[in-house]
Amino acid sequence: MSKNRILVIGASGQIGSDLIPRLIDRYGNNNVVAGVYNCELPDDLKNIIPDVSIDVTKYDQIEKAIIDNKIDVVYNLASILSTLAEKEFQLAYEVNFNGTLNVFEATRNTEVKQLIAVSSIAAFGDRSPKINTPNDTIQNPNTIYGISKVFTELLGNYYFEKKGLDVRGVRFPGIISWKVEPTAGTTDYAVEIFYGAILNKSYTCFLAPDTRLPMMYMPDAISALISLSECDSSRLKHRVDYNVASMDFTPAELAIEIKRKIPDFEMNYEIDYSRQEIADSWPSSLDDSAARAEWDWDPKFNLSGMVDDMFENLTAKLIDGPIHLP
Numbered sequence: 001m002s003k004n005r006i007l008v009i010g011a012s013g014q015i016g017s018d019l020i021p022r023l024i025d026r027y028g029n030n031n032v033v034a035g036v037y038n039c040e041l042p043d044d045l046k047n048i049i050p051d052v053s054i055d056v057t058k059y060d061q062i063e064k065a066i067i068d069n070k071i072d073v074v075y076n077l078a079s080i081l082s083t084l085a086e087k088e089f090q091l092a093y094e095v096n097f098n099g100t101l102n103v104f105e106a107t108r109n110t111e112v113k114q115l116i117a118v119s120s121i122a123a124f125g126d127r128s129p130k131i132n133t134p135n136d137t138i139q140n141p142n143t144i145y146g147i148s149k150v151f152t153e154l155l156g157n158y159y160f161e162k163k164g165l166d167v168r169g170v171r172f173p174g175i176i177s178w179k180v181e182p183t184a185g186t187t188d189y190a191v192e193i194f195y196g197a198i199l200n201k202s203y204t205c206f207l208a209p210d211t212r213l214p215m216m217y218m219p220d221a222i223s224a225l226i227s228l229s230e231c232d233s234s235r236l237k238h239r240v241d242y243n244v245a246s247m248d249f250t251p252a253e254l255a256i257e258i259k260r261k262i263p264d265f266e267m268n269y270e271i272d273y274s275r276q277e278i279a280d281s282w283p284s285s286l287d288d289s290a291a292r293a294e295w296d297w298d299p300k301f302n303l304s305g306m307v308d309d310m311f312e313n314l315t316a317k318l319i320d321g322p323i324h325l326p
């Protein structure tokens with residue numbers, strides 16, 4: 001394990017809030033800096049690591065944060081997610097295209113050794129094979145979010161090949177976690193359902209019962225980012241476009257798993273057709289053999305393991321009192 005100094009941009013979001021404690025555990029609190037936007041770090045992290053305000057649409061803020069903090073590795077998690085991006089097109093363009101380009105440029109123009117960027121299954125479209133979607137296949141997303149993810153992936157290849165920047169990243173499926181609620185994604189039902197089950201024994205789902213989507217539990221998502229970051233570069237044949245999979249399920253299948261924990265749980269459906277249309281254009285399962293072969297991707301959580309862990313942690317958070325991060 002190297003002693004790199006790491007900057008996480010978009011640190012206070014769903015993934016950043018779980019990534020930061022794992023990075024602190026692994027590399028030490030002196031080597032992690034949180035880039036936050038329009039918010040503060042949670043109290044339990046505030047006095048442990050430095051934070052710096054970064055708006056990715058402002059190039060100078062990114063470059064200054066990198067230089068001031070002598071950063072070697074940047075994780076860029078700043079993004080406007082799928083559902084919000086469709087509603088706030090201009091904002092999504094500014095953050096997901098211009099902001100992403102600014103992060104690539106700022107890392108290239110400084111002493112940064114590695115950039116971790118994040119793509120999504122939204123980078124596929126309705127002409128991509130839907131079942132077991134291959135790593136390398138046709139990509140025709142029809143959302144601004146999906147198009148921005150293809151842009152990020154292609155920029156990753158470009159900066160690696162033409163500018164010598166060590167860029168890496170994965171295409172995440174829907175991420176399920178209990179610490180911070182997701183913001184505006186199409187797969188958010190798979191988190192909201194746990195809040196509904198624990199607090200009200202019921203949930204009204206905005207996707208149809210048979211909508212199969214790939215999903216992942218947060219601990220595996222964080223392991224994916226860190227393993228890929230630490231892997232020997234010579235093994236990598238891809239850059240920001242690794243499929244990573246661990247489970248796929250439908251709302252109806254998740255409801256059956258929830259009933260295993262709460263037998264009188266009631267699932268209702270009120271379909272939001274704009275989110276349904278987005279979900280229908282995405283893969284239902286992924287072929288992640290490239291990630292397994294090139295950097296030993298090996299997820300730990302399946303559907304029932306994720307449900308057990310979500311119930312334990314979310315019940316503690318919502319009912320038994322706050323959990324303190326390590």
Ligand SMILES: NC(=O)c1ccc[n+]([C@@H]2O[C@H](COP(=O)([O-])OP(=O)(O)OC[C@H]3O[C@@H](n4cnc5c(N)ncnc54)[C@H](O)[C@@H]3O)[C@@H](O)[C@H]2O)c1
Pocket residue numbers: 009010011012013014015016036037038054055056057076077078079080081095099118119120121171172173174175176182183184185187
């Ligand atoms: N959560 C998922 O299910 C999921 C799935 C696939 C891919 N991803 C990708 O993972 C990455 C992280 O997603 P997340 O789930 O943590 O999202 P999130 O919405 O919870 O967090 C996004 C972060 O971006 C920050 N941000 C927004 N505008 C910004 C700006 N102008 N400058 C700097 N920061 C800004 C927000 O403050 C927030 O901290 C994103 O690239 C997202 O596309 C997430």
